[in-house]
Amino acid sequence: AKTPVKKMNFSNRGMTLEDDINASNDYYLANGIAVVHKKPTPVQIVDVHYPKRSAAVIKEAYFKQTSTTDYNGIYKGRYIDFEAKETQNPSSFPLKNFHTHQIEHMQAVMVQGAIAFVILRFTATEEIYLMKAEDLINYWDRMMSGGRKSIAKSEVEACSSSILLGFQPRIDYIKIIDQLYASYF
Amino acid sequence: AKTPVKKMNFSNRGMTLEDDINASNDYYLANGIAVVHKKPTPVQIVDVHYPKRSAAVIKEAYFKQTSTTDYNGIYKGRYIDFEAKETQNPSSFPLKNFHTHQIEHMQAVMVQGAIAFVILRFTATEEIYLMKAEDLINYWDRMMSGGRKSIAKSEVEACSSSILLGFQPRIDYIKIIDQLYASYF
Ligand SMILES: [Mg+2]
Numbered sequence: 133a134k135t136p137v138k139k140m141n142f143s144n145r146g147m148t149l150e151d152d153i154n155a156s157n158d159y160y161l162a163n164g165i166a167v168v169h170k171k172p173t174p175v176q177i178v179d180v181h182y183p184k185r186s187a188a189v190i191k192e193a194y195f196k197q198t199s200t201t202d203y204n205g206i207y208k209g210r211y212i213d214f215e216a217k218e219t220q221n222p223s224s225f226p227l228k229n230f231h232t233h234q235i236e237h238m239q240a241v242m243v244q245g246a247i248a249f250v251i252l253r254f255t256a257t258e259e260i261y262l263m264k265a266e267d268l269i270n271y272w273d274r275m276m277s278g279g280r281k282s283i284a285k286s287e288v289e290a291c292s293s294s295i296l297l298g299f300q301p302r303i304d305y306i307k308i309i310d311q312l313y314a315s316y317f
Numbered sequence: 318a319k320t321p322v323k324k325m326n327f328s329n330r331g332m333t334l335e336d337d338i339n340a341s342n343d344y345y346l347a348n349g350i351a352v353v354h355k356k357p358t359p360v361q362i363v364d365v366h367y368p369k370r371s372a373a374v375i376k377e378a379y380f381k382q383t384s385t386t387d388y389n390g391i392y393k394g395r396y397i398d399f400e401a402k403e404t405q406n407p408s409s410f411p412l413k414n415f416h417t418h419q420i421e422h423m424q425a426v427m428v429q430g431a432i433a434f435v436i437l438r439f440t441a442t443e444e445i446y447l448m449k450a451e452d453l454i455n456y457w458d459r460m461m462s463g464g465r466k467s468i469a470k471s472e473v474e475a476c477s478s479s480i481l482l483g484f485q486p487r488i489d490y491i492k493i494i495d496q497l498y499a500s501y502f
Pocket residue numbers: 202215216
């Protein structure tokens with residue numbers, strides 16, 4: 133039996149945003165601007181078959197929860213680290229899109245001096261924002277102290293940088309990093 | 318039918334070295350020293366089942382070749398990137414342990430100012446060495462120009478730093494980074 137919600141999650145969630153970011157990373161790599169990769173989806177492999185004269189086939193495996201963010205890499209000597217998330221909610225960004233492990237990971241890399249942020253996309257309006265991890269963590273802490281479980285759209289707008297969709301690269305987050313972290317370079 | 322060589326590759330290759338490095342990374346993380354993670358094995362997922370009331374099961378998937386190294390992270394603000402490999406050959410380290418994509422990745426991150434290296438283990442003698450990516454690439458280029466397809470043990474010894482197995486962390490490669498890249502910090 134199939135669970136439609138989970139199926140949709142697997143096949144659609146984040147696809148467009150991820151594709152755009154992956155294409156942007158390809159552009160940065162090909163032009164020697166930055167080296168950033170999406171980490172593979174973590175999978176717990178249980179059973180593998182080894183047919184003669186053909187590739188090994190994984191016959192049983194399960195999705196594991198990731199303990200880090202999805203993207204990391206290097207730009208001008210600096211370690212950069214981010215997560216990309218979409219919401220269909222037009223008026224706020226639900227914090228359930230993030231896991232405790234990801235927040236802890238962002239805090240850990242920030243202590244080491246990382247450039248850490250999230251790329252948020254409101255699918256209804258196709259707006260994309262870059263929010264520093266420190267701001268995300270403030271809203272996360274507000275939730276943990278009993279506050280609202282989302283970031284109001286107006287709050288996102290107030291503390292984040294808007295990214296307009298471009299041609300090449302599609303999502304030019306490096307341009308925003310140059311502005312936000314100018315003192316780092 | 319099973320192919321014993323492939324099976325051994327999947328279940329044994331690098332296990333001990335990887336386990337030791339993962340444990341060392343756990344130690345660094347828990348003590349706020351560095352944040353380094355092994356990337357998940359890249360898998361091409363073809364078929365997923367969604368049973369009622371239980372986790373999604375991947376029913377068909379294939380191993381993909383990785384386009385990067387296995388480990389990256391941050392130490393004192395610097396991006397670090399490495400690959401770990403073992404050989405059973407007692408007298409030389411075969412370069413077939415590396416893929417062209419991994420060499421290209423190391424070159425790309427070095428251009429961005431990364432601390433890039435490989436951790437090599439000779440299983441016969443349990444010796445572990447840290448070799449800078451620039452040295453590995455020199456030996457790689459020698460092979461590509463028609464030279465030998467491996468690095469002689471004496472060459473490894475001459476250009477690398479020996480790492481003695483410890484208790485906590487098991488493989489203290491950060492100590493070597495402190496020595497080799499002192500000018501970076
Ligand atoms: Mg994700």
